[in-house]
Amino acid sequence: MRRLDGKSFSEWRARLSAKVRTFLAGRDGGSSVVAGYALALAPLVLALLATWRLAGLSGWAAAALAVAGGLGLAIARRRQLAEHPGGSLRPERGGRLARAAEFKVWHRLLDAMPEAAVALDGDGRVLHHNAFVTELFPGVSLANPLSRSIRNPDLIAAIDQAIGSGGTVVVQLNERVPVERRISATVKSIGPQSERRPADPAILVTFRDLSEQDKLAQMREDFVANASHELRTPLAAVKGFVETLQGPARDDPAARDRFLGMMATQAERMNRLIDDLLSLSRVEMRAHLQPRGIVDLNEVAAYVSQSLEPVIAGADAKLRVAALDTPARIRGDRDQMVQVLINLVQNAIVYGGKGVEIDVRISRVASADRRIERLSMAVTDNGPGIAQQHLPRLTERFYRANVASSRSKGGTGLGLAIVKHIVARHRGELTIASEVGKGSTFAVTFDALQPRPD
Ligand SMILES: Nc1ncnc2c1ncn2[C@@H]1O[C@H](COP(=O)(O)OP(=O)(O)OP(=O)(O)O)[C@@H](O)[C@H]1O
Ligand SMILES: [Mg+2]
Secondary structure, three states: OOOOOOOHHHHHHHHHHHHHHHHHHHOOOOOHHHHHHHHHHHHHHHHHHHHHHHHHHOOHHHHHHHHHHHHHHHHHHHHHHOOOOOOOOOOHHHHHHHHOOOOOOOOHHHHHOOOEEEEEOOOOEEEEOOOHHHHHOOOOOOEEEHHHHHHHHHHHHHHHHHHHHHOEEEEEEEEOOOOOOEEEEEEEEEOHHHHHOOOOOOOOEEEEEOOOHHHHHHHHHHHHHHHHHHHHHHHHHHHHHHHHHOOOOOOOHHHHHHHHHHHHHHHHHHHHHHHHHHHHHHHHHHHOOOOOOEHHHHHHHHHHHHOHHHHHHOOOOEEEOOOOOOOOOOEEEEHHHHHHHHHHHHHHHHHHOOEEEEEEEEEEOOOOOOOOOOEEEEEEOOOOOHHHHHHHHOOOOOOOHHHHHHHHOOOOOOOHHHHHHHHOOOOOOEEEEEEEEEEEEEEEEEOOOOOOOO
């Protein structure tokens, strides 16, 4: 047997300790783990010594128990480190707790994201997703491949590509069921596999529903198309009259007067359209600003009835105002309230027909919350009424129940859209009740101004 001198003994000891460290560490980080074990084993040895004294065990039996216990713990720790490399000091408690906390943090990060997000493992299975995902794709479930619940070949190919070669892939999903939607999916690889633990997410998929954006773009397009059409119609008429005046009617003074009158009407129509468009855009721009003034609806009704007197007389119409005998105050913008009532009364005059009777009524109405009083300003006419199918669309820009009749009366189809926006700015409500042959009632309702508590 070879005797060990000082040098070879220290070499042997260094080799052994390296082996033990590698064993204990599983893959790396041995020294911190050994230090952790020294701490973890100390109370165990003390407990065994105490048991030995109490139970009267022999010293050898106690030592054998201590060695067996220590070995068991070391093997368990080695397995754990092999599964999750990168442990820390105090491996048994701190490491596990730190990892559990880390696990929850990325879950919470996903939950806090403002759009639908799913984390997938390296096989494309769902590790976690936030609530927006359930709203968009109710079928997505944990531990199952995402491709099972969202069967879209482009998305599946994008996930495979991101898992295989990393990077980011953006795909469009056109969903048809339950409603038609256009969704953009961004599939992003989260760093190379070598830098991740096996249970870490490998892919992040985020979804953005573009349907709302598409709808707004469509509305903008429709608006521009409608506005230019509305302007082009009178403009074409004016051009036609000019050509006639330059040609066949050149030397006909009677025709010239007639055509000039028609041109003035068309120019006036264009002017009104531009005024209405500007008015609508001003109202929209201030939609988020709550009005600060105080308006008495009784006073608004009196003012509008007085200012429309000449128009009423000219149209052979009748207007009655029933105001409250107590103040009917709301928080609002007086000019806008006047604009609302003028639009509603003008509609009643224009569409109510000859000899129409119009009632403007200010009243208190019951509200769901009994503590808050509501005030209503309603315009009722006994005109021809409006067919039911038009009612839900009357407040859309340029919508008319009868296009020819509205155009011939100089309407632009923007009046009720303006009313709707003003009422919305005042946190009020617009209701329309009408029946063919029985007239119409347009009512706006607002919270009454609360008296100051004394
Ligand atoms: N009191 C009413 N009786 C019958 N139809 C009405 C009445 N008020 C509105 N309408 C119908 O609703 C449509 C939309 O009204 P709105 O005030 O928005 O536009 P307009 O009167 O055509 O144009 P503008 O008010 O911009 O000059 C009208 O074209 C008309 O068909
Ligand atoms: Mg109108």
